[in-house]
Amino acid sequence: MNTSLTMELYNRLLDCYGEPRWWPADSPYEVIVGAVLTQNCAWNNVVKAIANIGDRLDPLFILNVGDAELSGMIRPAGFFNQKAGYLKAVTRWYQRYNFDVDIVKAEPLAKLRGELLSTRGIGRETADSILLYAFGLPTFVVDAYTVRLNERLRLDAGKGYDDIKRSFELNLARANHNNADVYNRYHALIVVHGKDRCHKKPACVGCPLEDLCGYN
Numbered sequence: 001m002n003t004s005l006t007m008e009l010y011n012r013l014l015d016c017y018g019e020p021r022w023w024p025a026d027s028p029y030e031v032i033v034g035a036v037l038t039q040n041c042a043w044n045n046v047v048k049a050i051a052n053i054g055d056r057l058d059p060l061f062i063l064n065v066g067d068a069e070l071s072g073m074i075r076p077a078g079f080f081n082q083k084a085g086y087l088k089a090v091t092r093w094y095q096r097y098n099f100d101v102d103i104v105k106a107e108p109l110a111k112l113r114g115e116l117l118s119t120r121g122i123g124r125e126t127a128d129s130i131l132l133y134a135f136g137l138p139t140f141v142v143d144a145y146t147v148r149l150n151e152r153l154r155l156d157a158g159k160g161y162d163d164i165k166r167s168f169e170l171n172l173a174r175a176n177h178n179n180a181d182v183y184n185r186y187h188a189l190i191v192v193h194g195k196d197r198c199h200k201k202p203a204c205v206g207c208p209l210e211d212l213c214g215y216n
């Protein structure tokens, strides 16, 4: 993938779908919770789980509530016993920074990412989602929609998570767009595109990327 293609995709998706509303959450901590709960789970079930927690959605509540009670509240998100443990683990990580966004953001991104990846239940996509969407730090999120787009458009951005992430970041840096706002918008647009038409069975007619795509 080269820089001009990276920007062409971005601009076409933005022209087609407009400014995406993303990530749906009222606080950075809610983003963290949502990023854990959405693992292997449709977003509407995450919404139900978060609604069950309600106005108790606070790091100290999550740390202190019993495991069984927490599992019960997040049951709609699936894998609820595991995810209850993951939520407590990532909340303990946040506690190291006194639950303070500014203290987190003062730390080097690579250090934070390494800490999150060492946290129980936090993989690369979840770690990058937390860093980008909760804390506004510039790390590109790669998800299943990004991998699919890479394959279908034959972007040649690499095969694994890290290769694809590096390719997007490198090309956005070359275009002077290596900032969290662009990373946020770009990933959100890829998700919107994946949900809107680039499904497993894609709706290619009228796709804004059709002439660039090798799928058909």
Ligand code: SF4
Pocket: 152, 153, 197, 198, 199, 202, 203, 204, 207, 208, 209, 210, 213, 214, 215
């Ligand atoms: S042309 Fe089809 S396969 Fe290619 S990006 Fe568009 S919807 Fe996806």
